[in-house]
Amino acid sequence: xxxxxxxxxxxxxxxxxxxxxxxxxxxxxxxxxxxxxxxxxxxxxxxxxxxxxxxxxxxxxxxxxxxxxxxxxxxxxxxxxxxxxxxxxxxxxxxxxxxxxxxxxxxxxxxxxxxxxxxxxxxxxxxxxxxxxxxxxxxxxxxxxxxxxxxxxxxxxxxxxxxxxxxxxxxxxxxxxxxxxxxxxxxxxxxxxxxxxxxxxxxxxxxxxxxxxxxxxxxxxxxxxxxxxxxxxxxxxxxxxxxxxxxxxxxxxxxxxx
Numbered sequence: 001x002x003x004x005x006x007x008x009x010x011x012x013x014x015x016x017x018x019x020x021x022x023x024x025x026x027x028x029x030x031x032x033x034x035x036x037x038x039x040x041x042x043x044x045x046x047x048x049x050x051x052x053x054x055x056x057x058x059x060x061x062x063x064x065x066x067x068x069x070x071x072x073x074x075x076x077x078x079x080x081x082x083x084x085x086x087x088x089x090x091x092x093x094x095x096x097x098x099x100x101x102x103x104x105x106x107x108x109x110x111x112x113x114x115x116x117x118x119x120x121x122x123x124x125x126x127x128x129x130x131x132x133x134x135x136x137x138x139x140x141x142x143x144x145x146x147x148x149x150x151x152x153x154x155x156x157x158x159x160x161x162x163x164x165x166x167x168x169x170x171x172x173x174x175x176x177x178x179x180x181x182x183x184x185x186x187x188x189x190x191x192x193x194x195x196x197x198x199x200x201x202x203x204x205x206x207x208x209x210x211x212x213x214x215x216x217x218x219x220x221x222x223x224x225x226x227x228x229x230x231x232x233x234x235x236x237x238x239x240x241x242x243x244x245x246x247x248x249x250x251x252x253x254x255x256x257x258x
Contacts, residue, residue: 001048001141002119003041004126005034008054008102008111011130013237022056024129025063026241029248032063033235034129036255038095043258044137046125047095050118052102052111061099109200109207116198127189131234132244132255135190143226144192150222151214152192155185156232170221185225188232231255 011023018026024034038049053060068074068086077083098118102111112126123144125137135154144152187210200213207213217223231254235241247253 001046001121002050002124003038003046003048004050004052004112004115004119004124005037005129006108006111006126007034007051007057007060007129008104008106008108009129010055014235014241016238017241018055021059022054022129023235025056025059026130026235028132028235028241028244028253033132033244034060036132037127037129038093039258040132040135040255041125041137042093042095046137047093049095050098050100050115051129052100052115054102054104054106054111057099057101064097064099067093103205106205107207108209109213110203110205112209113198113201113203113207116201119195122195124193124195126191126193128234130236131189131232133188133190133228133232134230134254134257135228135232137190140190140226141192144224147224149224150194150196150220151217152224152226153214154188154190154228154232155225156188156228157185158232185227188228188234190226190228192226 005024007022007024009023011018011026014023014026017023024037025032027033028036034051041047041049051060063070068088069084072089073087075085075087098115100115100118102114106114123141125141133154133156140152140154197213197217200216201207201209214223233240233244233247235244248256
């Protein structure tokens with residue numbers, strides 16, 4: 001099953017860092033947050049990633065292109081630079097990563113639509129490139145398969161303004177992006193979608209995901225919420241970055257499940 005990670009936003013609320021790098025490359029400890037997110041999925045055996053790139057996407061390309069060299073010792077023959085012997089001492093990642101330029105100004109729905117051709121399965125996962133959690137991915141996927149609806153969003157409890165979820169009696173949810181008064185669970189990312197999600201999207205830069213498509217899917221009773229009541233935290237601003245780094249430095253980061 002493919003895992004799509006949206007990596008294209010500018011990250012204006014953390015401009016101190018994103019002036020020089022894309023938000024997914026902002027570090028927690030000595031690794032970018034996108035690495036932490038991918039490690040969560042890989043722990044459960046999901047190692048086939050599609051990164052939807054935008055703002056400063058070339059830095060993400062460079063990071064993964066040089067990943068083996070930068071994280072291991074190696075021997076290089078200077079006459080034949082293609083002849084490199086890597087001593088795979090510090091790298092256990094056997095990930096398959098597809099990096100796709102989806103446009104600098106595209107909104108999330110357009111980015112997702114532009115990676116459609118790389119997704120062949122009936123079900124795939126998607127998340128944002130700036131949030132970590134101690135989420136059980138296997139349980140999330142099982143939940144999605146059992147309810148047989150089009151989409152699953154992970155609901156989390158922090159009182160932050162991202163996308164509020166109102167649960168109906170049958171377990172489906174209504175979706176309101178960034179309400180004025182957030183009292184319920186919010187959208188924590190970690191989605192599971194059926195391929196029919198692409199019928200709600202188009203290729204225009206202005207095609208969003210939360211505004212419009214997810215609202216329509218929710219109104220049709222096709223959006224279910226997987227309730228995650230444990231740790232979740234996003235990197236929305238400098239304070240979030242500092243908090244996540246302090247948690248990581250403590251050696252007790254809840255999302256470090258690998």
